[in-house]
Amino acid sequence: MRFSKNHPFIIGMIHVPALPGTPRGSDKIRNILSFVRKEVSIYWNAGVDSILVENMHDLPYIQGRDMGPEIVACMTRICSTAKSAFQRRNLAACIDPHEKMVNSLRALFSALPGDVQDKASKVTYSTYFKDGNEYILARFPGLTEEGTGSTKAEAKTLGLLQLCENLVDEEKLDQKHVIAKYKDEHMEQLTNKTVLQHFNSYCKEKNLQLQMDAVWDDDQKKFRGSVYVDGELIGEEFGNSKRGAKLKSCWKALKTKNYVGIQILAGGNKQALAVAQAAELDYIRAEGFVYSHVADEGWMDACAGDLLRYRKIIGAKDVKIFTDIKKKHSAHAVTSDISLVETARAAELFGSDGVIVTGTATGVETDPTEVQDVVRSVSIPVLVGSGVTMNNVHKFQSASGLIVGSHFKRLQQWDNQINIARLLKFMLRVRPECVDYDKVFMTPEVVEEELSDSNGCYELDDDLDIK
Known part of the structure; x- marks a missing residue:
């Protein structure tokens, strides 16, 4: 995996519905797969760098040593589906970062109720100055939401996003239409020649x-x-x-930019590694790598030695292991004389591919100072594992990656559906270059050519601008 030096890697969480055999499990596997495909499509169209699949609905958790084969079997099928869906992509969007975000915003705004769209079409603009810069304020008659930007299109877009975010949280905006539109855009494809021309341009x-x-x-x-x-x-x-x-x-270059990882709760690190190997995933999130601790599920032993030997035995050397340190939902009194930095250094010494710093619980903000201390103390990637929001994301620019789950959900609760508007707002905040605002309100061009897939004949396409 290649982490960018310019901005943190964004990892979106997929909290899989409770699996068969767990106390809350009630869905058939086909329904779970349908749920996963929808969330993968949403994350892809929003432009996240990676997805992390986790069985968080399997409450109450049991430890890895007590897990049955049904968990590994289900998670393997789920992760194979997620991997396939995340890489079956619109190549035009892959080579034009504006395209998928523009299409996503259009799909979202088209789902607004008719009366709201009517009010939004009567937007008014005013200018103001702040810190020596001129900004444009967009207001919508009869609506409280407003947007600010450097252009009218940006101000209108951000104002409508705020409106959509509120309506989704209030369950007044049905996102099914948006998801269906995402699926349509997801399948839009181009010819070999056009792909190369766009790539070159x-x-x-x-x-x-x-x-x-x-x-x-x-x-x-x-x-x-x-x-x-x-x-x-x-x-x-x-x-x-x-x-x-x-x-x-x-x-191949255009098809391998996205990454998929897995975590199996609780402490199912070997099981996650086995799934990752079978489903060709890129990484796992592991608990209890170094220093034992007490978690919700009981005593958790350190596992670095066993886990790395297991990775060697099954030939999964390409699967990265990112490890929680001083893990959330856990008591660390027994290691209270060991600092977070010392724990991170121990994880690096024991072969971790990256460490994850979290708050005390799911959705609780991670301490930015702790993140910076760990970044300065180790040479491996440092990821933030909880509590990242649009309002605090600027505090974590020193991190290699941000794992975001709760903030992307309705009412910012991890067990709700994704609030697409909030997700898009977040991505616009962390990737300000990812959208051409003027294009959002233009009539989209229809691409009529079809793509010859990777099974097609490459040798006979004489039109290609390749020698």
Whole structure:
């Protein structure tokens, strides 16, 4: 996984409905899969970097040693579905970061009740100055919500987002239409030629150096294609010709930017690793990696030695292990003489791929000072694991990644549905460059060409701008 130096990696939580065999379990697996696909679609269209799948509804939890095979079986199928859905993507959005956010905002605003849309169409604007900068204020007659931005389109967009967020929390805005629209946009596709043209244009626009090479590989008896952006290898694949190898490597680069992880509660770290290996996931979130502690479920033993040996045995070396330190919902009196920084250093020494700092419970804000202390003390990635919101996200810019769950949900409760408006507002806050506001209120262009999928013939497309 590649963490950006410019902004934290955003990980959206998928809290899977209670699994069969657990006290609250009542859904058939097909219904659970449908739920997961919907949330994956929402997260993808909002532009999150990763999703983390967790069985949080399986209350009350049991420890990994007591877990039955039904949990591993269900989570494997669920995570395979999530992985597939998260990477079956609109490639136009992949190479144009404006596109999916613009489409998401259009889908959301189109779901507003007719009377609200009528009021929103009569928006009025005024200007004001703050800290020497000029801003535009958008107001909607008959509505209390308003938006502020540097342009009229931005102010109107943010005002409508605030309106949508409130209506979803009040259960006055049905998001089913939005989810259906997301699914339609999710399947919109392009031809090979158009994909490459857009990819090349995007790199030029952003002053990124795009380089494609192909060399003969004696072992494979094929050409090995490579795609580099600013000197970094982002895609490599084989083909029967130089052009085919380059094209396949381009496709691979565009299809491997998103990551999926898993956590199995409570302390089901080996089980999570087994699922990740079977479902080809990218990472797990592990509890109790170093230093034992008392959790809701009882005494939790440290597991670094056993877990890393198990990863070696099953050949899952590519699966990263991100580990909670001084974990939430736990008592750490027995290790009260060991600081958070010392715990982080121990996790790094014992082979953790990244440490997770949290508040005391789900949804409770993590202490920004503690995050900064850990960042300064270890060389591995540091992630924030609880309590991140749009209002405090600026405090965690030093972190490598932010795991967000409760804040994205209706009423900011982890067990509710996603509030799409709040999710989009958050992503606009952390990725201010991810949308062209002027496009939101334009008539969307219809893409008529269809994409020949990865099973298509790359060698016969003579129109491709590839040599």
